């Protein structure tokens with residue numbers, strides 16, 4: 662059974678802040694037309710609103726511009742599930758060692774891959790999936806100015822990555838993470854059209870610029886709990902003084918702590934889109950076989966698990 666049950670599920674529903682901004686702009690224009698002398702006040706209100714929208718876009722965990730997944734749903738937390746997400750790959754010097762570490766602990770992870778990098782290393786993307794992990798969308802080129810793009814720019818970057826990753830792995834990504842977590846109000850309608858859900862994180866280790874495994878681990882482990890979404894990087898990874906990618910030192914510590922806390926590392930799609938323990942195992946090939954077979958996810962989502970994401 663497809664995940665989507667109603668054709669309008671993908672319709673963009675503007676967040677309250679977006680609706681309020683549209684009303685404010687329209688009201689300011691009408692008021693200024695009626696009483697031109699009040700333009701400093703109406704202009705000031707519009708500028709303040711624009712500043713608020715910009716600030717909201719610069720705050721990766723902000724939900725004011727639209728749905729933004731920062732934690733797994735309560736059902737997944739109750740199952741003691743936790744999501745490790747690994748961005749900016751695939752990276753041939755790091756990703757294979759990350760996969761070996763995950764295997765050693767029986768852990769599953771979600772890899773937010775960059776489309777162009779996937780094109781250069783398609784075999785790595787397929788290996789990620791073959792080992793039971795998930796490949797999701799982290800844009801085509803990971804542009805530094807991503808948050809400044811408009812509707813067409815967002816569409817190009819995200820749709821091209823979507824097609825690239827689907828062609829390589831045979832599975833359409835269902836989640837998107839914005840480069841650096843930055844965005845603007847025009848991102849949401851594009852994600853809705855492509856049936857993608859925006860994901861940020863509960864905690865991140867800042868492991869692209871911090872080469873100290875101790876402080877990266879401490880950040881990630883602080884308050885470790887079921888339902889957490891943690892962010893690490895295989896691409897663009899900072900190096901330790903010994904020259905290792907930080908994730909390779911941090912990951913065993915994290916996986917030890919996850920095991921000690923009685924938690925289970927699963928993919929985002931396993932925790933959110935699929936049946937829990939009643940369905941096939943998290944990240945199992947049965948999931949992907951269903952994905953490939955009919956272009957849909959093929960499993961009934963847990964009641965209410967998808968709404969509001």
Ligand SMILES: [Zn+2]
Nearest residue numbers: 748749840841
């Ligand atoms: Zn990134």
